[in-house]
Amino acid sequence: MLMHHGIGLDRFNSCSRRRAVHALYECCSCVSWAEKIADGRPYPGYDALHTAVAAGLRALSAAELEHAFDSCARETISEHSVIELERVTRARIERMLGPEEGYPEY
Template sequence: MTPSSTSGLDRFNALEERAAAAVLHEVCASSEWGSRLLAGRPYPDTDALLAAGDAAVAALTGADLEEAMAGHPPIGRPRPGDPASAREQRGMAGAPEELRAEMLELNLAYQERFGHVFLVCATGASGEQLRDALRDRLGNTAEREREIVRRELGKINRIRLTRLAEGA
């Protein structure tokens, strides 16, 4: 473990509960997820923090997942002033206008079909890959899509928790 990962995790472990809850809310908007992670502090290492995050995602109810998804902006429209949102959606940053328009259309179709934002771990994905994933997932059943959403949320949370533990 590098010194920076220890210091980031140590800072998180040392935060007052309200401040730690606010930090966790930036990772995942589900209050249940955050409560579960708060209850596990202090974490001895990043692996323990990630394992707790995975377990908390697995335990989320449908309502908890809805709350978590509400904290994510649509793909192609990162939240203004949010560097994490912009970093995670970097693949859409230089996308041509035609692709942006198609993503807007697909996002709207997805939201109409499933009743929530299209949630995907966009880190490292190109605009075309994100579009293709959205196209593919539009054909899923609601049950299948809920499984994928949970898995994608877990990936996103792991990336964000790792950055937190590293002090980024």
């Protein structure tokens, strides 16, 4: 389970750079990618974040991609492709942030 499970986009946008990089690293295991995404904050919504995430993943070097795929050992992946890495990373980010509409009040 992610250490930053359910923090929400607002908290993610406002947390320290160090914490944001750590949270993102848990999603992809690539420091340079995590730094780039963290430095793009604040994100106005999940779509903007996911667009930046996908672009960042497509810009990774071959060595960075291999390292990121190593973090997917417990995931079910259909192929060794950037598209599949985007799918896994997106799911991890959604677990990190929680639902876009937030959690219901009890």
